[in-house]
Amino acid sequence: MSVFSTFIELCSVGRARQLDPLGSALNTLISIALAVGFFAIAAGVYVDQTIALHIFLGGTLTLVFLNTTGNARRPQTSSFISYGLALCSTLACLYFVVMGEAHSNRLPVLDALTGWDMVFSLMLIVLVLEATRRTIGIVLVALVGIFLIYALIGGDIGGGFSHRGMGLEEMLDHLVFTTNGLFGPALEVAAFLVFIFVLFGAIFDRFGGADFFYDISNALVGKQVGGSAKVAVVSSGLYGSVSGSPTADVVTTGSFTIPLMVKTGFTKTRAAAIEAAASTGGSILPPVMGSAAFLMSDFTGIPYGTIAAAAAIPALLYYFCIYTSVSLYASKTNIAVMNQGVIPSAGTVLKRDWVYLIPLVTIAWAVLALNRPSYAGALACAAIVPVMLLKTRPRSDIFPRLIKSLSDGISRVLTVGVACAAAGLVIGTLSMTDLTGKISSALFAMAQGNFLLTISTAVGVIIILGMGMPVPAVYALAAVLAAPALIALDIQTLPAHLLIVYFAAVSAITPPVAVAAFAAASIAQANPMRIGFLACRIAIVAFVIPFVFIVQPALLMIGSPIEIISVTLYALLGCLCLTAMFEGYLFGHVGRLEKLVFLGVALLLFAPIGHYRLLPFALMLIYLYWKRRTSRQAQRVSPI
Structure with missing residues (x-):
């Protein structure tokens, strides 16, 4: 193995760890604490936003280092390095929580940073980059690194991409102590919005939501040609x-x-x-x-x-x-129809599992009717309670399943949280240069x-x-x-x-x-x-x-009703033509000439040419009617 390939392998993403009892206990406690805390925030409990973001990032980084190895070659068991990095993550963010009042009273950029401010700021950025490498890969780390280096030396490169120049202290001040960098909009969305909806999905899944989706899909489309794939869709x-x-x-x-x-x-x-x-x-x-x-x-x-x-x-x-x-x-390809005997009716599924509609209707109503998405997510999580009570047997399993779902939700949001933190570093660099x-x-x-x-x-x-x-x-x-x-x-x-x-x-x-x-x-x-x-x-x-x-x-419902309807119908037929061209089939085999015609009609229907699309639209409908009728006649006279 070459030196280069070995280096790439060492920089690769890590694997999930097999936690020892201590690591498992810490993972569970931190996951539950984050889940409960940020559910409370979503439900309306006030917590200072800056402190909440510090806690979220600290918890996220700690869990990443506890649960992810350094690279694919590392043993999956816990190590002193993993515990050390997890501890550093906790301490770094705890420092900003403790110093929150002092930091809130200083003027960013104008007031100098203390030595400890710079030490913990650098530590936090390094930890974010290492967590990014472990969970996402070296490419994003390299991208963030390029932007950070640009912030430091961009004032000396000359040309159109030169900026006014800045030192390390100013860069750290902007990235860590303002709302335009690490603790900016990207991390806010991960902590206060993404988190609650991922938590909803994890709880809903743990109490049978995925099975309900599968059963109702099977009931609706399982009996059709290609039913197994339609169930998947x-x-x-x-x-x-x-x-x-x-x-x-x-x-x-x-x-x-x-x-x-x-x-x-x-x-x-x-x-x-x-x-x-x-x-x-x-x-x-x-x-x-x-x-x-x-x-x-x-x-x-x-x-x-x-x-x-x-x-x-x-x-x-x-x-x-x-x-x-x-x-x-x-x-x-004459795919076989699924076994009809194992496909339930939609009525049977809904009669048995109607309770799953409560959280689904709640989340759909709440996100569209309320102008508070995080609160909508909290309502949706609360709406799963009837599912827990009616679908969990024995009832004693409710609490263990809930604990497991909270842990699942946290594990799903780790990558998003780390990625949004890394994105915040890039966004901060872009704004200050x-x-x-x-x-x-x-x-x-x-x-x-x-x-x-x-x-x-x-x-x-x-x-x-x-x-x-x-x-x-x-x-x-x-x-x-x-x-x-x-x-x-x-x-x-x-x-x-x-x-x-x-x-x-x-x-x-x-x-x-x-x-x-x-x-x-x-x-x-x-x-x-x-x-x-x-x-x-x-x-x-x-x-x-x-x-x-x-x-x-108009396809985004921007415009008059006539515009919206007409553009949607044109796009619908264009999609059908495009799909038929790629599949080579529509009421029978589609030859090369037909494929070219389908492609041309699709492009015309997608193009912003106003009423000129009426002619290809009408001609294609007539052609499809003729082709469907011809196909049916051929099936009637077929000896098979």
Whole structure:
């Protein structure tokens, strides 16, 4: 093994530890304390925000070092180093809690930092970078490092990217002691918004929520052609809209759906790709949308209810595309229908499990009707109590399950918390050096003011940033790097930022670092690269629809009812044509010439050409009617 490959392996992400009794006890106590504390904050209990963020970051870093090894080669047992780093994390954040009053009375930048302030500030940044390396990888650490180095030496480089210059003390002051850096908007959203919804998903899952989604999906679509894959699409969409994590969705629902799809005739690669694509869509499907929508609301000032309503039609088009792809492929390859005897009716499932609708209706109502997303999350968690009481037998299992779900929720939010802390360091650097404006100007200049080229360049930046990172962290970085360039094109704020959310989400299936595809590959035992490329093909609409709503905001319910309805119908038929082209089937085999026609019609229907789309729309409907009728006549005369 070469020196370089050994170095890369040593810098790789760590593995989950097998905790010893002490580590297990500490992990449980800290997890419960954080869960209870931040649930109380979400429910309305007042705690100083700065102190709460220090506690959240300290707890997150401590748990990361307790639960994650230094790299893949390290033993999975606990070590003195892990306990030492966990202790340093606790002490560093405890210092800021204890010194909170003194720090709140000083004037940032103007009043000098003490020696201990600088020591603990540096310690905290180093710990965040090490936790980032262990949980996400060296790429994000390198990215943050580049920005930090730029802050220190950027005043000496000259040229358009030079800034006024600053020393180490000023940089630390800005990054740690103001609300524009480490303890800025990104970490706030992770602590006060993402956390409560992840906790809701963990509790709901632990008390049978994932099983309910699977059963109701099975009842609704299991009897159809390709029913096993349609169950995967519907159940993954429902679960993903609550969990908001593509990887968690794949692992949770995919463990059921992927083997079922393979058993009924889908190839391993196809089954895993369908699951990865369906799970990824949860990050753009209201009500939770992978929590990036809450960050978007904080960044833009747009109410969350407005964002969720705007995202509804594009999200439904996304799932229509995946569902149609499954249906066409199953019809083309004659996939066997699932065993009808094991599929319950929807009425039976709802009669047995109606109680699961209480938290789901609560969360949907609360996030849309209340202008307090964190309180909505707390209400949703409280609404699971009837589920606990009615569905847990024996009742004595309620408390152990609840404790386990709190621990699960904390473990799921660790990566997001660390990523948002790292993103805060980047955002702080951008704000104090005005690098945001420089990068935006550079993107605009590189594209020479070309509308499509500027958007495409921004999309490329978002997808690269999204390699292996949680959706909220990708959005936090891209919102300050790419959004200004998009808005400079006179694109409205809502479409510009929603485009970033979309491409931050689909980076989960975009090779080479497609985390959802890798998760699905581990279940299907198939090639992750093939799964990633096929998932992108199945979810092709996700790469098209953002460009559509950028130039036609009516797709986001911005405009008159006639505009919204017409643009939606055009996009719906365009999605059908695009999916049929890629699958090569629609009421029969689709030849090369038909594929070209479908592609051309899809592009016309997506284009902002007003009433000129009526002709291709009408002609395509007539053609589809004729093709469907011809297909049915052929089936009637078939000797089979």
